[in-house]
Amino acid sequence: MIETDSQRAVSRVLPGVRDVLEHLVRIPSVSANPAAADDVRRTADATAQLFRDEGADVDILEVEGGQPAVLARFPAPPGKPTVLLYAHHDVQPTGDPALWTSPPFEPTERDGRLYGRGASDDKAGIAMHLAAIRAYDGAPPVGVTVFVEGEEEIGSPTLSAFLETYHDQLAADVIVLADSANFDIGVPALTTTLRGLADCVVEVRALDHGVHSGQYGGAAPDALTALCRLLATLHDDEGNVAIKGLATAEPPDVDYPEDRFRAEASVLPGVELLGTGSIAERIWAKPSATVLAIDAPRVADASNTLHPVARAKVSIRLAPGDDAVRARTALVDHLRANAPWGCEVEVSVGDVGEPYSANAEGPAYDAAREAFRESWGREPVDIGIGGTIPFIAEFAQAFPAAAILVTGAADPHSRAHGADESLHLGEFERACLAEVLLLSKLAKATSSP
Ligand SMILES: [Zn+2]
Numbered sequence: 001m002i003e004t005d006s007q008r009a010v011s012r013v014l015p016g017v018r019d020v021l022e023h024l025v026r027i028p029s030v031s032a033n034p035a036a037a038d039d040v041r042r043t044a045d046a047t048a049q050l051f052r053d054e055g056a057d058v059d060i061l062e063v064e065g066g067q068p069a070v071l072a073r074f075p076a077p078p079g080k081p082t083v084l085l086y087a088h089h090d091v092q093p094t095g096d097p098a099l100w101t102s103p104p105f106e107p108t109e110r111d112g113r114l115y116g117r118g119a120s121d122d123k124a125g126i127a128m129h130l131a132a133i134r135a136y137d138g139a140p141p142v143g144v145t146v147f148v149e150g151e152e153e154i155g156s157p158t159l160s161a162f163l164e165t166y167h168d169q170l171a172a173d174v175i176v177l178a179d180s181a182n183f184d185i186g187v188p189a190l191t192t193t194l195r196g197l198a199d200c201v202v203e204v205r206a207l208d209h210g211v212h213s214g215q216y217g218g219a220a221p222d223a224l225t226a227l228c229r230l231l232a233t234l235h236d237d238e239g240n241v242a243i244k245g246l247a248t249a250e251p252p253d254v255d256y257p258e259d260r261f262r263a264e265a266s267v268l269p270g271v272e273l274l275g276t277g278s279i280a281e282r283i284w285a286k287p288s289a290t291v292l293a294i295d296a297p298r299v300a301d302a303s304n305t306l307h308p309v310a311r312a313k314v315s316i317r318l319a320p321g322d323d324a325v326r327a328r329t330a331l332v333d334h335l336r337a338n339a340p341w342g343c344e345v346e347v348s349v350g351d352v353g354e355p356y357s358a359n360a361e362g363p364a365y366d367a368a369r370e371a372f373r374e375s376w377g378r379e380p381v382d383i384g385i386g387g388t389i390p391f392i393a394e395f396a397q398a399f400p401a402a403a404i405l406v407t408g409a410a411d412p413h414s415r416a417h418g419a420d421e422s423l424h425l426g427e428f429e430r431a432c433l434a435e436v437l438l439l440s441k442l443a444k445a446t447s448s449p
Pocket residue numbers: 088121122152179
């Protein structure tokens with residue numbers, strides 16, 4: 001590849017950006033931990049200072065009950081569009097620190113990867129946006145609003161209020177949400193669909209109270225066995241979700257090799273995969289059903305008793321195009337209709353997250369695909385994400401006219417949310433270059449791409 005000005009600019013700023021990323025990783029900004037509130041505030045302050053130093057107009061903002069978010073604005077040159085660059089500065093808890101090869105909040109490089117909590121999700125997103133601004137010496141060719149949220153890892157509880165309160169400051173022609181992953185190392189991707197989510201807790205009652213299994217077993221049912229039979233109706237024999245009324249989306253045009261999927265999902269040898277259709281279709285375009293938890297006596301405390309009541313939390317992922325509340329009703333109806341042996345079934349509904357499907361066409365998508373092609377030297381692919389990122393649907397709702405690009409520097413080996421989270425430094429550089437190129441291409445497109 002010919003070395004371009006953009007590439008030279010990224011090489012120049014990268015060492016400093018890497019230092020910044022390490023500094024941010026050292027701050028344990030775990031939003032789920034109330035005792036870490038000061039650290040969440042510290043990453044907000046540090047992020048704000050970074051963009052202030054580049055000449056932005058910076059505010060730290062929050063709405064009632066929310067975590068501090070950073071809003072940094074570089075005004076648009078006359079006639080140029082404005083691009084919102086999103087990332088989040090809070091991180092997931094570390095889990096058991098003993099599972100980490102190096103301490104989670106001490107950034108450590110091994111084999112071309114930077115390890116640490118948040119190194120990928122999503123302090124890399126902040127670092128990418130900083131690299132893009134620095135590559136342009138603080139004067140990007142389009143208007144740029146950097147928005148760095150502080151509560152993504154707890155489900156962005158006040159984001160919709162935030163988007164409403166600060167709607168005018170956040171308004172943009174193009175929104176770049178840098179919190180996703182590429183398809184593989186060396187294979188860039190735009191995330192164009194996300195599955196939705198719905199869950200519930202189901203309680204099965206078979207008896208008024210626990211009774212002796214020797215005396216009554218054989219004729220009286222126990223609630224735990226009844227619950228197991230009910231949960232077994234969630235899938236057909238092939239492992240397809242058997243809940244009637246859930247939507248299925250168009251199969252994606254991506255080859256996700258089965259052995260790669262098995263390795264990434266750590267499926268044991270001999271264990272079959274669920275469902276039918278291509279792998280990409282099953283994990284991005286079809287629903288799934290999972291039993292998340294069961295309330296039942298511990299094996300260590302087992303006694304010879306027919307249990308009167310048992311409870312499970314059931315979660316379903318929803319295909320793009322489905323309606324989360326309607327799908328949750330379908331789940332509830334399914335559980336009520338399949339009560340085994342006439343047992344009482346009570347369902348309490350839980351959370352929903354809407355699925356998302358981008359209109360992945362138009363000048364902003366053209367610009368992004370061109371930028372990715374130049375940075376990686378190969379065609380990007382459109383991927384789905386099997387999980388739900390509620391904030392994407394919220395942005396789409398708040399700014400219906402804006403083009404939304406979901407990007408990121410992570411790859412399938414990043415282990416976001418797990419132990420040994422890491423960032424591939426080569427991929428990070430390509431992601432930074434792609435963002436620099438994207439801004440210049442958007443500047444050349446019309447003022448409202
Ligand atoms: Zn994230």
